[in-house]
Amino acid sequence: EAGVVQSPRYKIIEKKQPVAFWCNPISGHNTLYWYLQNLGQGPELLIRYENEEAVDDSQLPKDRFSAERLKGVDSTLKIQPAELGDSAVYLCASSISGANVLTFGAGSRLTVL
Amino acid sequence: GENVEQHPSTLSVQEGDSAVIKCTYSDSASNYFPWYKQELGKGPQLIIDIRSNVGEKKDQRIAVTLNKTAKHFSLHITETQPEDSAVYFCAASGMLGNQFYFGTGTSLTVIP
Numbered sequence: 001e002a003g004v005v006q007s008p009r010y011k012i013i014e015k016k017q018p019v020a021f022w023c024n025p026i027s028g029h030n031t032l033y034w035y036l037q038n039l040g041q042g043p044e045l046l047i048r049y050e051n052e053e054a055v056d057d058s059q060l061p062k063d064r065f066s067a068e069r070l071k072g073v074d075s076t077l078k079i080q081p082a083e084l085g086d087s088a089v090y091l092c093a094s095s096i097s098g099a100n101v102l103t104f105g106a107g108s109r110l111t112v113l
Numbered sequence: 114g115e116n117v118e119q120h121p122s123t124l125s126v127q128e129g130d131s132a133v134i135k136c137t138y139s140d141s142a143s144n145y146f147p148w149y150k151q152e153l154g155k156g157p158q159l160i161i162d163i164r165s166n167v168g169e170k171k172d173q174r175i176a177v178t179l180n181k182t183a184k185h186f187s188l189h190i191t192e193t194q195p196e197d198s199a200v201y202f203c204a205a206s207g208m209l210g211n212q213f214y215f216g217t218g219t220s221l222t223v224i225p
Contacts, residue, residue, distance in 0.1 A: 004156070031211055042119075042202050042215030043157065056212070091156055100145045100206055102213060104156035 002026075004105035006092050012111045018080035021108040025073070025094030029103070032069060034077050035091040037107065043091055049075065050097060082112045115140040117205050119216025127224050132190045134219045136203035139184065143205040143214075146179060146186045151200045151218075160201075161188070193223045 005024040013019050025032050030051050035043035046065065048056040051072035060067065064083070069075040079086055089107040116139040126132050138146075144165035149157035163170045163177045163186065170177050174193075179186040190197055203216040 006156075033213075040218065042117075042204075042217050043213075044215070045213070048211060050211075093156075095211070097211065100147075100211075101159060101162070102147070104149075104158070106154070106156045 004092055004094050004103055006090075006105035006108050008108055009106060010109050010111075012113065013082055014113050015084055016081040018078065019082050019110060020076055020078045021090050021092075021110075023075045023077070023092030023105060025075070025092070026103055029094035029096055030072065031095045031097045032075050033091075033093040033095075033102070034067060034075070035093060035104075037089040037091055039088070043104075046077070046090075079110075082110070084112050086110060087112045115143055115205050115207065115212075115214040117203060117214045117216045119203050119219060121219060122217065123220045123222075125222045125224060126193050128193060128195060130193055132188075132193050132197070132221055132223075134188045134201055134203070134221070135185060136187070136205075136216050137183075137185045138205040138214075140205070140207065141181075141184065142207050145206040146177070147204050147206070147213075148175075148177060148188050149202045149204065149215075151202065153199075157202055190221075193221075195223050195225050197221060198223045 032049040034046040049069045067077045091107045092105045093102045119136045147162035150160045151157040176189040200218045
């Protein structure tokens with residue numbers, strides 16, 4: 001089993017540029033999460049999907065962040081335009097709905113210059 | 114919403130000694146408490162978890178205890194080894210099973 005796959009692992013961009021992160025969850029996991037992890041902090045939820053529906057996006061800064069999960073499998077998180085404060089690790093995780101157990105990907109580290 | 118606090122933020126122990134990390138939570142409805150280990154450049158990995166109907170759970174050198182009345186839970190690592198060095202996160206999850214609240218992490222260093 002491949003686990004949760006994220007790409008790219010690292011991304012360096014200049015401020016005001018767009019960036020996109022991709023996540024492929026574990027096969028059969030219908031719940032998908034995007035978390036933000038700032039340096040020295042725990043993960044903070046950005047958005048949670050149940051299949052293709054975003055059921056919790058209350059913490060997603062919708063002025064610049066967007067996400068989609070077409071067909072209820074892979075997901076993309078986009079930032080446009082990026083700001084210096086967006087530098088962080090973006091973690092994707094998946095689970096079977098209601099099963100509690102989260103599996104994380106390795107994360108995508110974003111540096112905004 | 115739930116608030117999870119974790120202490121200490123950093124912990125150094127000699128190889129072979131025990132390490133204890135403590136977390137408190139605020140929402141009495143939380144009923145699932147996982148612990149994650151995050152090594153440098155990797156995502157968090159589940160190492161042990163406990164549900165609210167259990168007071169203690171052990172897996173080899175790792176154990177977790179839960180005090181529902183006091184709303185705190187702890188991770189205990191015995192006979193620490195250098196490969197235990199990592200950042201450890203506690204978390205709490207509620208009845209719906211799909212909302213997780215994480216602590217701020219503990220950076221554990223095991224000194225050979």
